[in-house]
Amino acid sequence: MSQEPESKPPGEPAAKRDELPSGREGHTPDFSPAEVQRRLRHPVSFFRRTREHLIEGGVFLCGVASILAISLIFIFLFREGLQALRMVDTPLDFVYSMGVQLEYDAGIDDVVAVGEAPQLAWQPVSEEPKLSMIPLMWGSLGVALLASLLSTLAGIGVGIFLSELASPRLRGVVKPMLELLVGIPTVVIGFVMLAIVAQPLRQVAEAIGLSGVYGSTYNMFVGAVGVSIVIIPVIGSLVDDALRAVPDDLRAASLGVGATRWQTTWRVVLPTGVSGVFGAVILGFGRALGETMIVLMCAGNAAQITGNPFDSVRTMTAAIASEMGAAQVGGVHAQTLFLVGAILITITFLLNLTMELVVNRFRRKIRL
Amino acid sequence: MTDEARQSIETARRKVTGKTKAPLWAVLFESLVRGITGAVILVLFFLMGTILVRGGGQITPEFLLQAPRDGMTAGGIFPAIMGTFFVVLFMIVMALPLGVFGAVYMVEYSKGGIMSRIIRAAVNNLAGVPSIVFGLFGLGFFVLFVGRNLDHHIYGVPRTAEEVQAVQAEMAPLQAEAREEAINLADERGITDPAELDAFVEAYVEEQTPPVPRTVFGQGAMFWAAATLAILVLPFIIVATEEALRAVPPSTREAAYGLGATRWQVISTVVLPQAKPGILTGAILAVARGAGELAPILFVGVTFFTPGLPLTEPVNFGLFSVPVVNPFEEFMHLNYHIYTMATQHHDPIGTRGIQFGTTLVLVALTFVMNLMAIVLRRRYSKKS
Structure with a gap:
């Protein structure tokens, strides 16, 4: 019971005020x-x-x-x-494992073992578990980068539309729609991508001459498109918030010296709100990294390192989701999956921290 | 800036500069931005439309009110609907009081104090945690740590490999004794057929030795799933409540204090009633979110098939006795049903209809709740 009043009630007679215990003046x-x-x-x-x-x-x-x-x-x-x-013997087991290297021998027309070489393989249930997390991290990074690329461009577009172009009425219709889009369960988006979109997407890719590189129907690209559907509205909303926080004085000044609306948006509003936009992008990237069900259902779920965006990948989240249920409790596989989760949580924590710093800078800049 | 102001500035600019047309790239840029937004809205309509068209034909009373049958290729999704409903119900019952009173402490008791700063930091960090991590936590903490320990202390279920061995070592002589007795008894009764003898001995040993303790809490269950989801939605409830409490004008609090009300009286009769719409909106959004998540509960109790709702033995309520939902059993869930039917069923193409029907039910549920929250928030913000 020792809190300060939130505000001084007005209209208190001055005489009464003097009676109160005021140690110093202005107390x-x-x-x-x-x-x-x-x-x-x-x-x-x-x-x-x-x-x-x-x-x-x-x-x-x-x-x-x-x-x-x-x-x-x-x-x-x-x-x-x-x-x-x-x-494990050494933490390096999570980076690479030694595996038998095979080489083709023309003399006997078969492959022969020529020695051991480090391998980056995630095969946790093989006889000798190979626990390199690099393929999983590669998959996560690939999907998240690709999805961020798609959704940053689209999300900033949506944000600019909402804050600079749309009339208040249109904005009042579009913004709730974005919220509804965010509210759709990710399983549903994953399912629609898997059942309806993936196959036609393959046909389109083959029609435009990509059949050589289009590895699998369910691949990194399909996963990234699915993840983008979730992230675009999130980034759009946050960019809208960031741009609307830019004081109207700046817009009025810019328009007043004869700039067009486009010049005002591009040269005044966006540069002022850039750290807010940056924060939105980082948040979107974190979301893409943590997305589970969509990538589990559409990204093919094959743990491999590939430079081709049309190949299957398995992300860290998908590995946890698909393997934890079958892993033996307390075994090295299950504990490794917990470690993958710990790494994931650390990465998103750092991303969150970065975003907070960036947004705080943005707020200070806006107040100036 | 209002539209009228923008319009008049634009008119003035045209008059002063003499340029009546906007430059081409400005037009291109603006139409690109409009096009992107339109495309995003189109995606929403495409998703909704597809689900409605392909799932709509599935929705029959049988589909909604029966359990799956014939290897999941026919029947309905009743257990999944009820499973989703009850897990979300348990979730909000756990999360709402914790979240609301946590926020009340933050705003009304520890104003800007160390506690409220810690809560804020925790909430901020939790909001960015991937949902699958909650699944790991639910499995590791609730099922394996809390559940197994409860089983151990209440029912004496062994926890570690050593304890399992100890129990087996304790049981071994008893079992050997019972086995000998069984063989003697079989001799007396003249059972000679080896298969019959084996069955008799097994049955006798089971009957004579103390029962092996059964896991009750240390396995996936609706209760643990609800607890995991509760932690997932806790930050949302805290943030929503905090905003609602801060929106209550300080003057009404002061007026109540001026009348001599105690702090709890002020909170319970003045602050909370005014904050109710905001808290309710947060709760609805939390329910929608909880119903739409699968990753957190993947290892914590969802299962592919149960013939009905998991029920307990009839519970006596005095006047009547009915079976109630048993929260310590595995359950079916709409999200999991869609996921397994689409990816693990032996005939994923042939059961597309069921998958779309299930999707429609799930989307309708979350859609209605989201819409409710949006409408409620809009009305609420107009009033204040």
Whole structure:
């Protein structure tokens, strides 16, 4: 019961104000409930006081429980993930593993083993588990970069449209539609991509002469397009917010010196809001990295390192989703998947941090 | 800037500069931006339209009210609908009080204090965590840690390999004894056929030795799935409640304090009622989000097929006794149904109809809830 009043009630007579205990000049008089009640000689009954304390304690516990629930995730994931490190000989096992290298021998017309070479392979259930995470990270990065590329361009377009071009009425229609698009469960988007879009997309690619490189019907590109559907509205909304935070004075000044609307948008509004836009893009990238169901259903789910965007890949999230259910509890495979999760959470945490710093800079810039 | 202001500035610019037409690239740029937005809206309509057209024909009373049959190629999705409903219900029952009172503590008790800063930091970080990570957490923490430990302390289920061995070592002499007795008994009764003898011995040993403890909590279950989803939506509820509480004007709080109300009286009779629409909007969005997520509950209790809802033995309520939903069983879920039918069923093409029907039901559910939230928020923001 020792909080400061939020604002001074106006119209308090000056004479009364002097009676209050003001240690120094300009000191805000204490209007806190406890102080007011004490001054009114209206003692709070024991029952009421106890009840207040009990309720405050209960509410405090809810706050603590929320914090606990949230921080437990980080603690637990790292605890489990670190066990994987203890189970292998060296952490390098998660980077590469030694495998038999085969070479074609023309003399006997067959392949022969010529020695051992480091391999970047994710084969966790083979007799000798190969736990290189590089193929998974490659897949995640590939899908996320491709999806970010598609959705950054489109998302900024949507944001500019909403904040600079659309009339308030049109904006009032389009923005809820974007929210609805974000609200569609990702399984549904993955399913529609898998059932309806993937096959025609292949036919289109083959028709325009890409049949040589179009590896698999379900591939990195199809996954990235699916992920973009989720991310474009998110980036669009955030870019809209960032551009609308740019003060109208700037727009008026720009238009006042004879710039067109396009010049104003391109040379004044966008540069001012660029850190907000950047924050939106980073958030979109984080979302793409963490997206699970769409890439699990449409990206082909083959753990391989490929430079071709039309080949199947398996992302970190898809690996966890598809393998955890079958992995033996406490085994090296399951613990490695926990480690993959811990790495994922670290990356998104860092992305979040970057975004917060960028957006804070943006806010300070806007206030200037 | 208002449209009228923009328009008049544009008119003035044209008059002053004498350029009546916008330059070509400006026109191109603006039509590109419009085109992109139009395309995004088209995608929404395409998704909705496809699902409606291909799923609409599936929706019959039988589809909505029956369990799947004939190897999932016929029947309905009733258990999946109810599974989704109950898991979301349990989720919001857990998350709402925690989130709302967490936010109340943040805004009303610890104003800008260390607690509210910690909560804010935690919430911010949690919002960016990939949903599959919640799945790992649900499996590792709720099922394997909490569930297994509950089983161990209540039912004596072994947790580690050593404990399993200890239990087996304890059971071995008892089993050997029972086996000997069984063989003697079989001799007396004149059972000679080897298969019959084996069956008799097995049955006798099972009957005579103490039962092996069964896992109850240490397995995937609706309750753990709901708890995992509750943590997922907790940040959304906290943020929504916080915004709603901050929107309540301080003057009404001060007026209530001025009348001599205690802090809890102010919160419960003045602040919370005013914040109710905002909190409700947050709760609806949280429910929609919880119903639309699959990754967090993949390993925590969803299953491909149950013949109906998991029910308990009839519970006596005094006047009547009915079976209730058993939250410690595995359950079917709409999202999981779509996922497994589309990717793991032996005939994914032949069952497309069922898949689209399920998708339509799921989309309709989340769509209605999202729409409700949007409408509610709009009305609420107009009022204030």
